[in-house]
Amino acid sequence: MLGDIENMEKVSTELSSVKELFKELEAIISSSYDGMFIADEKGVVLRVNVAYERITGIRASEVLGKNLKDLVAAGYYDQSVTLLVIEKREIVTINQTVKNNNKILVTGNPIFDEKGDLFRVVTNVRDITELVSLQSQLLKTKEQTLKYKTELSHLRALHIGNKEIISRSPKMAQVIELATKIADVDSIVLINGESGTGKELIAKLIHKKGKGTSKPFIKINCAAIPEQLLESELFGYEGGAFTGARKEGKPGLFELAHNGTLFLDEIGDLPLLLQVKLLRAIQEKEFIRVGGTKTITFNARIIAATHRNIAKMVKEDVFREDLYYRLMVVPIYLSPLRERKEDVPLLIMHFIDKFNNRFGFNKKIIPQVIDKLVEYSWPGNVRELENIVERMMVTAPTEEITMNLVPETIMDKSFSPKRLTKLKDAVEETEKYLLSENFKEYGSWKKVAEILGIDRTTVFRKVVRYGLEKR
Structure with a gap:
């Protein structure tokens, strides 16, 4: 009889300790600023704290006793970390979107019994809606x-x-x-x-x-x-x-x-x-x-x-x-410039002033050179004229730009297909002449394509056709 009383007192003491421990655990869970979400080994929700309700906007009464598979299907969550922990039997962290479109960071922790069987999944929840918003603002x-x-x-x-x-x-x-x-x-x-x-x-x-x-x-x-x-x-x-x-x-x-x-x-x-x-x-x-x-x-x-x-x-x-x-x-x-030759003298004087200012020159051009430049057909238009004026200015040994500085392509007006030449042959002669003379002038087939107003592949095809590639 005495032994039974002692056993009862021992059990009572242990029960009181368990109750105190439970109260302490309850206070810790309730006072946690982070959300706490507890489910069993089958994914049934057992417990959520006040912080979880505040963070997610989901009331405890909406989820307690329900399986997470059903809650995901009902649109409460876009995915479940608890179900992933049950599947993988390890700690899992994911970004989760809950039904009010809040973004939360959840970490599921598996709890095993002494036999090694999973019997609880405890999930820690943090609100990252503001963080996601800040990241979005940063990207913008x-x-x-x-x-x-x-x-x-x-x-x-x-x-x-x-x-x-x-x-x-x-x-x-x-x-x-x-x-x-x-x-x-x-x-x-x-x-x-x-x-x-x-x-x-x-x-x-x-x-x-x-x-x-x-x-x-x-x-x-x-x-x-x-x-x-x-x-x-x-x-x-x-x-x-x-x-x-x-x-x-x-x-x-x-x-x-x-x-x-x-x-x-x-x-x-x-x-x-x-x-x-x-x-x-x-x-x-x-x-x-x-x-x-x-x-x-x-x-x-x-x-x-x-x-x-x-x-x-x-x-x-x-x-x-x-x-x-x-x-x-x-x-x-x-x-094209050849159809408005009255612009050539104005452009020449403009480029003379431009390069004098750029290079610190004080160079002048004689009227005969201007006349010669007006006669030229300018296949490269204003860009070609600007390049020629710059070339003559930087190579002129004195302050005067004279006829000996005019490029040969402009001085040489002798080329023209012979009379009675078939049209096809005349076209080929003219193409060959223009390609050859412009390459002499600029030393680059890419530049020739730009001056003649055609693409580079066309130039290269004609260069090979006329045997000019060795130049």
Whole structure:
């Protein structure tokens, strides 16, 4: 009898200890600032604390006694760390989205009994909604900074005054008048002209008179960028869109040109696949970044330019007809320099002043040289004239630019196909002569292609055909 009483007292003492331990554990769980979520080995919810309710917005009565599989199916959670712990039998940490769209960081810990069997999963919960928001803001800030830096580099290059368009010819006067007239509207402009005629200058003039120099003027040369990179340059890309892509992504030129002007130089070299995407962007005033899903709207004036005959390209099915007519809202044609010879003396004097200022010279040009330069046909147009004037100035041994400094290609007017020559042969002789003489002048087939206004592959094909590759 005495032994039974002693055993009862011992049990009672142990029970009191357990109760005290339970109260202590209860107080710890309840007072924890982090959320606590306890489930059994089958995924049935046994306990959640007050902090869990505060963080998630889910009341204990909504989940207690329910299996997590059912709660996930009901939309309470996008996934369950408890179920992952039961499956893997190890600590698991995941980002979880709960039904009110809060983002939480949850870590599930498996609890094993003395036999090694799983009997509880205790989950620690932290609210990371604010952290996710801050990360998103940081990414947006980095993207905005990159955008501003790119805009700034473009704006620094944007310096155009009326003095930069040097002309007195009626043809150029008409172009300038038209450019000024359409500057205040956002109609698409297509500028056509040979290489070196000043297409970019006209585009900048339209921008300056309309949008103003405080707005971005963004230029891209469609012929200078590889096809596989051109789409991401135009439309930008999301982080991880392809190998080597920036983690934060990159805004495209359409975004950078927002509220300004996007100048698409050498539009005739745009690949057919991109022509489709460009047409949609122009028509809808919206696009999607490479690797993205979000539609981005933009408001920018489109000015395109080319030295190619796009109407002919349309007939040859190498340029989309619908894009051609979309670009042809306001066409502007720039005459080659040989058709406005009255501009040559003005341009010569402009370049003389320009290089005198740049190099600290005080050089002058004699009238006979100007007359000779006026006679020349200038296949490379204003750009070629500028290069020739610079060459004569830097090589002149005295302060005077005389006839002996005029390049042989300009002095030699003797070439012409012989009479009675078949047209095909005359064309070949002329092509061979122009290729050969321009290579003598510039020493680069790439430069020859630029001067003659044709692409490099055409030049190289003709060089091989006429046996000029050894030069």
